[in-house]
Amino acid sequence: MDAESYQKTVDQIAPKRPVLLNCMKAFLTGGIICAIGQLVSFVFMYFFSFTERTASNPSVATMVFLSMVLTGFGIYKKIGQFGGAGSAVPVTGFGNAVISAAIEHKSEGFILGVGVNMFKLAGPVIVYGVFSAFVVALIKTILVKMGVISW
Amino acid sequence: MIVSVIIAFIVGGLVCVIGQLLFDVAKLTPAHTLSLMVVIGSVLDGFGLYEPFIDFAGAGATIPITSFGNSLTHGALQEAEKHGFIGVLTGMFEVTSSGISAAIIFGVIAAILFKSKGKVS
Amino acid sequence: MMKKLWIISLILLGVAGCSEEFKVSTYHVDDDQQEIETLTKVFKDNQNLSEAAAVFFDHQLVVSVQVQQMSKFKKEKIRKSIEKKVKSAFPDHDVYVSSDLKITWELKKIIDEQPTTDELKKDLKKVKALAKEET
Numbered sequence: 001m002d003a004e005s006y007q008k009t010v011d012q013i014a015p016k017r018p019v020l021l022n023c024m025k026a027f028l029t030g031g032i033i034c035a036i037g038q039l040v041s042f043v044f045m046y047f048f049s050f051t052e053r054t055a056s057n058p059s060v061a062t063m064v065f066l067s068m069v070l071t072g073f074g075i076y077k078k079i080g081q082f083g084g085a086g087s088a089v090p091v092t093g094f095g096n097a098v099i100s101a102a103i104e105h106k107s108e109g110f111i112l113g114v115g116v117n118m119f120k121l122a123g124p125v126i127v128y129g130v131f132s133a134f135v136v137a138l139i140k141t142i143l144v145k146m147g148v149i150s151w
Numbered sequence: 152m153i154v155s156v157i158i159a160f161i162v163g164g165l166v167c168v169i170g171q172l173l174f175d176v177a178k179l180t181p182a183h184t185l186s187l188m189v190v191i192g193s194v195l196d197g198f199g200l201y202e203p204f205i206d207f208a209g210a211g212a213t214i215p216i217t218s219f220g221n222s223l224t225h226g227a228l229q230e231a232e233k234h235g236f237i238g239v240l241t242g243m244f245e246v247t248s249s250g251i252s253a254a255i256i257f258g259v260i261a262a263i264l265f266k267s268k269g270k271v272s
Numbered sequence: 273m274m275k276k277l278w279i280i281s282l283i284l285l286g287v288a289g290c291s292e293e294f295k296v297s298t299y300h301v302d303d304d305q306q307e308i309e310t311l312t313k314v315f316k317d318n319q320n321l322s323e324a325a326a327v328f329f330d331h332q333l334v335v336s337v338q339v340q341q342m343s344k345f346k347k348e349k350i351r352k353s354i355e356k357k358v359k360s361a362f363p364d365h366d367v368y369v370s371s372d373l374k375i376t377w378e379l380k381k382i383i384d385e386q387p388t389t390d391e392l393k394k395d396l397k398k399v400k401a402l403a404k405e406e407t
Contacts, residue, residue, distance in 0.1 A: 060214070
């Protein structure tokens with residue numbers, strides 16, 4: 001049996017992913033999380049002196065806090081099973097990755113367990129976020145200095 | 152105001168659908184998907200497209216992880232505008248810190264407060 | 273299929289929500305109707321606005337505009353064009369234009385309260401500082 005026909009057999013036997021259903025679930029879950037985020041930012045704007053622009057930082061922090069509570073009580077895991085990318089893509093999913101790793105490795109101590117493993121899952125996001133930001137900003141700065149584009 | 156919440160719901164939901172398609176159709180792992188989305192956010196800000204997107208969708212644009220790439224790039228560009236090339240290096244965390252610092256702080260607090268319930272995904 | 277219908281109806285609802293009546297609220301310390309009218313005309317000329325508020329005080333003019341949902345992609349451009357027009361209409365005023373919802377709320381609060389000159393001075397300073405804050 002060559003590789004190609006093997007892959008064919010695997011495709012036949014393996015359960016087909018219900019893409020459409022998954023997308024609907026992701027849409028619903030992600031949408032609800034973002035709608036909650038919008039409400040939270042309205043709260044920050046209404047009761048504190050934050051503008052539309054500045055309210056996004058405390059809103060993100062609040063969402064991570066909510067994610068901590070849900071992760072700690074094991075609820076976020078259930079949301080993740082239902083929502084797929086809908087629970088992973090919002091910042092709450094990033095928070096969940098960090099926080100669940102911290103809780104999981106607590107038994108190995110706070111330095112070697114929590115400290116070392118905290119960004120095990122979320123690390124790539126920070127690494128490639130920072131690196132791509134560096135590349136993009138560098139290219140743009142060079143282009144501006146050469147006079148091709150303006151800020 | 153209700154309109155803003157609905158728009159945040161729809162746009163945020165659609166961004167998550169893109170993530171789900173990367174999971175299911177492109178068959179990427181979650182780590183690859185999220186890294187890719189951060190890079191997309193950062194590139195969009197390079198073209199100056201992410202800020203109008205935030206103006207339009209509010210939390211629908213700031214809550215998904217793409218906004219993380221946007222704010223990193225935005226900080227770097229803001230500083231680069233003021234200080235030239237050195238700003239590219241120093242400005243990066245100027246804008247964005249809230250997501251990362253919140254995750255670190257609440258992560259440690261969670262580790263103190265909660266006990267592991269077996270394997271956490 | 274139901275899902276699609278649901279989404280379409282939500283979008284329609286959103287569009288319907290945008291085309292509501294255009295509201296302008298102003299407060300002028302010296303109650304100069306002519307100046308208020310000039311300003312209102314600037315707002316009415318722009319089709320993309322859904323709400324505007326303005327406070328005149330001692331050669332200061334603080335304006336905030338809300339942009340219709342479907343035009344929000346161009347929010348910054350619209351703000352700039354309004355700023356330009358208001359500045360040319362009131363060359364002797366210190367003009368400040370914001371497109372932030374918070375600033376609209378604060379200005380409307382001022383307009384509702386109709387404060388005394390001293391309070392107004394303090395309030396406007398606060399609003400301006402708020403609007404200038406970045407990130």
